[in-house]
Amino acid sequence: MRSSPTDRTAGSVPLFLDVFVRSVDLAPNDIAIGLIRFSGWQLHRIDPLPAGFAGHAAYLVRVNYEFDVPAGETPPAWAEVQFAFDAAEVMVVDAIPRAVTAAEPARTYELTGQLNFVRRAGGRSRWAADASEANVALPAVRSEVAGFGLGSARVRWRHSGGVHAGTHTAWLVLLTPPDRTELPVLAGGAYHLTADGDLGLHASGEPDAFTVRLPEAPEPDVPATPAADGRPRVFVSYAQESPAHKKAVVELCRLLAAAGVDVRVDQDDLEHRRNWDEWTTTQILRTDYVLVVASPAYRAVGDGELADSTRHRGIRSEYSRLADLLHRDRDRWTKKLLPVVLPGRSPDEIPLAFLPAIADYYVVAAFTRDAAVDLLNVLFTAPPR
The missing domain is CATH 2.70.240 (Leukocidin-like)
Incomplete structure (x- = not known):
């Protein structure tokens, strides 16, 4: 017909x-x-x-x-x-x-x-x-x-x-x-x-x-917004899968802040109501680096193996944004996305989209400057703006 x-x-x-x-x-x-x-x-x-x-x-x-x-x-x-x-x-x-x-x-x-x-x-x-x-x-x-x-x-x-x-x-x-x-x-x-x-x-x-x-207008290339004193600004992306893992993420953030990093994480300023969707997008686009904290739940979300689709909605949303940006501009976002492995975690818990086998990841074996020296060296190098 x-x-x-x-x-x-x-x-x-x-x-x-x-x-x-x-x-x-x-x-x-x-x-x-x-x-x-x-x-x-x-x-x-x-x-x-x-x-x-x-x-x-x-x-x-x-x-x-x-x-x-x-x-x-x-x-x-x-x-x-x-x-x-x-x-x-x-x-x-x-x-x-x-x-x-x-x-x-x-x-x-x-x-x-x-x-x-x-x-x-x-x-x-x-x-x-x-x-x-x-x-x-x-x-x-x-x-x-x-x-x-x-x-x-x-x-x-x-x-x-x-x-x-x-x-x-x-x-x-x-x-x-x-x-x-x-x-x-x-x-x-x-x-x-x-x-x-x-x-x-x-x-x-x-x-x-x-x-x-008609092809859409290209999205504006939003520049990173460093701290006023020039410190590197990072957003920490992680799965809230257990109290112990959340505590470890807090320890990482404290270590980075003590080293002079401007850290943005969803556990800050909780006394104010906010639109988490807008807040997350802003942090991702305006930071110098995004730290992806490896964990079993994050890997399950990234690799499509999460059994219960009602769980971990926040990290599913963050992962989708990051994977999309990586697909659009692989050279730039491969440099900006830094997988981090905390004590007790494994590189096998890094989602495959973030290239754990063929690109660098950063092991923080303890919450000390010496243990995090590789990560800190990258953060204090000129960011890929």
């Missing part, structure tokens, strides 16, 4: 490491209008935006479509693809190819401060060398192509002078409201074939609709 145009929404799958900035959307991969077939879109959120675009979000979009001309048949004299966007506040800032009157080789473009496409040349660029905004690759164009719709909510490309079968690529820059997460699109296509016999009928196709997900 064919779905209605309004209920086609495709999921996104990650293409690059930073999934919050770049993605591939499967839409409009299953749409065909006659001999015109559409493939998935590649989207990149432009960040930071150049001056003059405050209050908006902008996206660099790669569009793929193909003319599926059956073997042995004469290609159409011309063909046209079109995409219309649903809201007046959505605008096509620029698009390529723009006006091609003869075959052109493959070329690379970059964006200007006005979000226009220009041929990339040597010399200074406003973008990093490997930025998507500086590496817009347009494949060779073999026929005449004219672009329309710049400055509007509709863009189209008309191929003429001999339409070539196969895949074609185009690029556009979209300007949208900053809070849009999805963008409905109406796809259209037209092409010219010889009229059908005496009736004079021409081929035509109905427009179809799809929705693409």
Whole structure:
């Protein structure tokens, strides 16, 4: 059964490491209008935006479509693809190819401060060398192509002078409201074939609709907030699995504080009511290091082996945050997450996500400075901000 145009929404799958900035959307991969077939879109959120675009979000979009001309048949004299966007506040800032009157080789473009496409040349660029905004690759164009719709909510490309079968690529820059997460699109296509016999009928196709997900804005890189006197600031993450283990964590915190470390742990300032979810997130993002205290419960939470899902909800929440940050920026958070093994505990109690077998961990065999010297040396080295 064919779905209605309004209920086609495709999921996104990650293409690059930073999934919050770049993605591939499967839409409009299953749409065909006659001999015109559409493939998935590649989207990149432009960040930071150049001056003059405050209050908006902008996206660099790669569009793929193909003319599926059956073997042995004469290609159409011309063909046209079109995409219309649903809201007046959505605008096509620029698009390529723009006006091609003869075959052109493959070329690379970059964006200007006005979000226009220009041929990339040597010399200074406003973008990093490997930025998507500086590496817009347009494949060779073999026929005449004219672009329309710049400055509007509709863009189209008309191929003429001999339409070539196969895949074609185009690029556009979209300007949208900053809070849009999805963008409905109406796809259209037209092409010219010889009229059908005496009736004079021409081929035509109905427009179809799809929705693409827009990549989210990257989360701000929140700097660590060291103590006023420059001491290293740490957050201690541990499982509250027994009074003895909690007491050992308190001993660790006292040792660190006596050595000059600014320690943040959930046993401080208990006389005040607080939102623990917000407090934990703030501590994780604003400290120089996070100490992960090994224990059987912490390992069970991290490795998905906790039998009772109603227990240890706090450490489950902390572990999820830390694992997510480690996945997003492994180089940075491998340095910031320090597994600690207290007296009577074992490295085997470090969750696997924190790499106990292939990265460093810190054994504190007794609550003395000498026993904690390896950990203290790391804490008083320049933190990875």
